[in-house]
Amino acid sequence: MSLTDKEIQHLEEKANDIRLSIIEMLIEAGSGHTAGPLGMADIFTALYFQILNHDPKKPDWPERDRLVLSNGHICPVLYSTMAHSGYFPVEELKTLRKFGSRLQGHPHRDFLPYLENSSGPLGSGLSQATGMALADRIDRGDSNDRYIYCLMSDGELDAGNSWEGAMLAGKEKLRNLIAIVDRNNIQIDGFTEDIMPLENLRARWEAWNWHVLEIDGHNFNEIVDAVGEAKAVFEKPTVIIAHTIPGKGVKEFERDYRWHGKAPNKEEAKMALNELRTLGGKIKSELE
Amino acid sequence: MNNLNPKIFDKDVEQVPIRKGFGEGLLIAGEKNENVVGLCADLTESTQMHLFKQKFPNRFVQVGVAEQNLATVASGMTAMGKIPFISSYAMFSPGRNWEQIRTTICYNNANVKIAGSHAGVSVGPDGGSHQALEDISITRVIPRMTVISPCDAIEARKATLAAAEMVGPVYIRLAREKTPIITTEETPFEIGLGQIFYDSDERGSTSKIEGSNPSKRAGIIATGALVYQAIIAAKELEKEGISVKVLNLATIKPLDEAAILLLAKETRAIVTVEEHQINGGMGSAVAESLAKHFPVPVEFIGAKDKFGQSGTPAELIEHYGMGIDSIKKAVKDVLARKK
Numbered sequence: 001m002s003l004t005d006k007e008i009q010h011l012e013e014k015a016n017d018i019r020l021s022i023i024e025m026l027i028e029a030g031s032g033h034t035a036g037p038l039g040m041a042d043i044f045t046a047l048y049f050q051i052l053n054h055d056p057k058k059p060d061w062p063e064r065d066r067l068v069l070s071n072g073h074i075c076p077v078l079y080s081t082m083a084h085s086g087y088f089p090v091e092e093l094k095t096l097r098k099f100g101s102r103l104q105g106h107p108h109r110d111f112l113p114y115l116e117n118s119s120g121p122l123g124s125g126l127s128q129a130t131g132m133a134l135a136d137r138i139d140r141g142d143s144n145d146r147y148i149y150c151l152m153s154d155g156e157l158d159a160g161n162s163w164e165g166a167m168l169a170g171k172e173k174l175r176n177l178i179a180i181v182d183r184n185n186i187q188i189d190g191f192t193e194d195i196m197p198l199e200n201l202r203a204r205w206e207a208w209n210w211h212v213l214e215i216d217g218h219n220f221n222e223i224v225d226a227v228g229e230a231k232a233v234f235e236k237p238t239v240i241i242a243h244t245i246p247g248k249g250v251k252e253f254e255r256d257y258r259w260h261g262k263a264p265n266k267e268e269a270k271m272a273l274n275e276l277r278t279l280g281g282k283i284k285s286e287l288e
Numbered sequence: 289m290n291n292l293n294p295k296i297f298d299k300d301v302e303q304v305p306i307r308k309g310f311g312e313g314l315l316i317a318g319e320k321n322e323n324v325v326g327l328c329a330d331l332t333e334s335t336q337m338h339l340f341k342q343k344f345p346n347r348f349v350q351v352g353v354a355e356q357n358l359a360t361v362a363s364g365m366t367a368m369g370k371i372p373f374i375s376s377y378a379m380f381s382p383g384r385n386w387e388q389i390r391t392t393i394c395y396n397n398a399n400v401k402i403a404g405s406h407a408g409v410s411v412g413p414d415g416g417s418h419q420a421l422e423d424i425s426i427t428r429v430i431p432r433m434t435v436i437s438p439c440d441a442i443e444a445r446k447a448t449l450a451a452a453e454m455v456g457p458v459y460i461r462l463a464r465e466k467t468p469i470i471t472t473e474e475t476p477f478e479i480g481l482g483q484i485f486y487d488s489d490e491r492g493s494t495s496k497i498e499g500s501n502p503s504k505r506a507g508i509i510a511t512g513a514l515v516y517q518a519i520i521a522a523k524e525l526e527k528e529g530i531s532v533k534v535l536n537l538a539t540i541k542p543l544d545e546a547a548i549l550l551l552a553k554e555t556r557a558i559v560t561v562e563e564h565q566i567n568g569g570m571g572s573a574v575a576e577s578l579a580k581h582f583p584v585p586v587e588f589i590g591a592k593d594k595f596g597q598s599g600t601p602a603e604l605i606e607h608y609g610m611g612i613d614s615i616k617k618a619v620k621d622v623l624a625r626k627k
């Protein structure tokens with residue numbers, strides 16, 4: 001089920017808008033994470049504009065797919081994507097991390113009820129998603145075509161809780177569970193393979209009885225195809241190891257772990273916005 | 289008091305582990321509501337969840353020795369409308385998985401019921417590593433959490449059923465050892481309500497003391513397995529001319545401030561009794577309330593900033609100063625401080 005060129009162009013434009021909003025949010029907030037949200041913008045775009053069975057006008061629609069964000073610190077990309085897909089006004093994005101805002105520094109359902117989970121402390125999301133998938137199977141059996149998506153980081157795979165969830169999901173053969181790991185190779189203190197090596201990552205997941213796919217996390221066709229394949233696997237849960245470029249879209253930020261946990265200053269944000277507005281120099285910015 | 293076990297003072301009073309009441313209660317809760325599910329971390333029989341597992345194998349999840357997963361998977365299940373009960377030893381849940389309980393259950397406002405068995409030194413020979421003495425402190429401090437510490441198996445069954453019916457996170461504290469049956473089927477139970485389980489004045493045996501000598505009147509507030517010891521202590525103190533009321537504080541959070549305040553006003557001297565660290569436990573909760581509303585002298589029975597060790601339950605209760613004699617001494621001490 002390949003996407004047409006027109007569909008791909010549409011998704012690329014959406015992803016670019018989402019990245020612009022991420023930078024705008026972060027500069028307003030003055031703190032927050034930059035690299036992860038930019039790196040995951042294409043996957044969030046594919047999910048919200050192509051893959052998820054959801055309705056932004058009816059966020060509590062019971063039949064919706066569930067999206068669990070485990071690494072809550074990349075919430076700027078979640079908020080930005082939700083706003084651009086119609087859950088709330090794009091203008092509200094500028095309230096990120098401000099007192100009274102629905103857009104808490106790490107996602108909190110008390111403030112923004114459209115979220116499936118409140119998160120922040122790493123390593124728990126996969127287990128929550130596993131619980132959702134288990135509960136759904138109890139109610140609907142294996143022919144259930146509702147899916148639970150868990151978005152998680154590579155760094156949080158240092159946490160034992162992550163693997164406890166992976167073990168249980170593998171044991172229970174939860175075909176309705178699809179995990180997507182943002183394999184961007186960075187965490188706060190440095191590169192993952194220096195901080196706490198994760199390789200051989202594929203073999204680790206396979207050992208817990210997961211179907212493993214590896215994709216370029218910036219290629220919309222690969223993202224959509226991988227989810228399609230995951231749905232066709234009936235005997236186990238699927239993990240999509242999405243190789244992404246942290247900071248993707250802004251050359252200055254790309255692949256630099258120092259951008260993991262900080263927001264750009266005004267100068268850096270201006271540069272980033274200009275690069276995104278011109279699609280990396282391909283078009284002329286309307287602001288110039 | 290009329291609703292309590294008439295054989296409570298008999299030598300051969302029936303004794304049942306409190307955790308057994310949880311197992312029975314969970315089975316009934318499962319029969320009443322098909323959304324009730326059970327999750328266990330490799331301690332299914334010890335925590336008495338095996339009864340539920342046998343009856344509802346499709347609603348039981350075995351997570352293995354993984355208490356963090358136990359809490360987080362349960363959180364996820366609530367998002368799909370389930371009412372999960374999770375059980376392990378209190379030392380591991382809510383001990384080992386405290387942050388997951390705080391974030392994925394309470395912060396997420398997930399309708400999970402946490403049963404922590406083998407609380408207190410009365411776990412016995414397993415030793416200090418397995419004797420949870422900190423669980424009340426760490427659960428009652430979390431916003432949204434309800435904390436219940438039943439005094440016997442019958443109350444534990446009622447507490448389990450009540451927990452299933454209320455919406456919100458609940459911690460139910462259970463003990464391993466056989467404990468005398470204090471209550472009956474007819475004893476009322478409601479989350480958040482304390483009840484007077486012993487009243488020297490009402491029994492008439494101390495009517496000569498009551499009224500005439502308020503300096504000989506004290507209140508005991510007890511929770512969990514030590515409620516029995518508190519009642520026995522009260523009865524024995526009667527013979528020494530001391531009038532005691534015993535309040536069974538089965539719910540530690542939300543705190544029944546009205547009952548505590550009434551007892552404090554009547555007696556003006558309080559002793560708290562719990563098989564838990566004094567620091568941060570039920571006694572602390574009582575003292576927080578009294579300090580604000582009606583300061584009176586308080587003595588605390590509990591572990592004094594010490595870990596447990598191996599021994600028989602009776603030896604350990606005695607050694608750590610939580611036995612009947614220690615309670616009696618604390619009552620006399622608090623009376624001496626009374627103004």
